[in-house]
Amino acid sequence: MPMPDFLRELRSHVGNRLLFLPGVVAVVLDDGGRVLLGQRADNGRWALISGIAEPGEQPAQTAVREVYEETAVHAVPERLIGVYTTPVVEYPNGDRSQYLDIVFRCRAVGGQARVNDDESLEVGWFALDELPELHPRQRAALDHALTDGPAWFEAPTVPAQP
Template sequence: MVTPDFIRDIRATAGNQLLLLPGVSAIVFDGEGRVLLGRRADNGRWSVIGGIPEPGEEPAATAVREVYEETAVRCVAERVVLVQALPEPVTYPNGDRCQFMDITFRCRAVGGVACVNDDESLEVGWFAVDALPELKEFAHFRIKQALAEGPAWFQPMHDQ
């Protein structure tokens, strides 16, 4: 994931301290029901497509933009399927620490041909949901929620 300029500006004064950042993920399906994935350049793992909104950018627009930037696939966001704070902060090799609040959208592909479209991915491709490559559990959970009908998933509050 390329660090947006506005976060670089924050890091100039905040250093490596933990930042809570917005994240947007897109679970993109094609007409055959396959899901679009990218193999990340930073860690070599397959993942759903996602990124950080630019200041003032709506989350659904972020999903559509990130999908195109990373894969050359045009899509439309259909609905929010999940809102969740990732449980563990991420520490990057340079020491920067972030915890992401993820909004996941179910998206439908409407054009383009899947290909590596930037330097964030090593490969991109369409996968049948019963033949996915190795993914982190959170990616599987987001795909499962995108396949389910019903309201967006969120972690319910426990009685206090």
């Protein structure tokens, strides 16, 4: 996966230290109720479309940009699904990151799904009853996107009252 220029610059100052980064995940659905997935080039897993927000970029715009950059599909964010924190990730080069992922439900409005950059091996639309295996966090985000409930977040731990 290519590292954004701003992150490369930041890494030149902080080295491999843990960075807490804003991420965006897009649950893109078409008119037939299928979900758009990409097979990641870094680990071969099928996943929802995601990426890092760039400085000054609104999260919904990040979702639109990442979906197009990775899949050539034009999408419109419809609603906020939830906010999730990932476990710390250590990359082969030693960089450590943790992501605060903002998840949007999006509707596809144009384009033809295809591999549009070097981040994916394959891209495709999947019926909900024919999904490849997804990471449990990805599956949870998809499940939350398919409900009409409020935005999801992990409830804080409240200390016991004396």
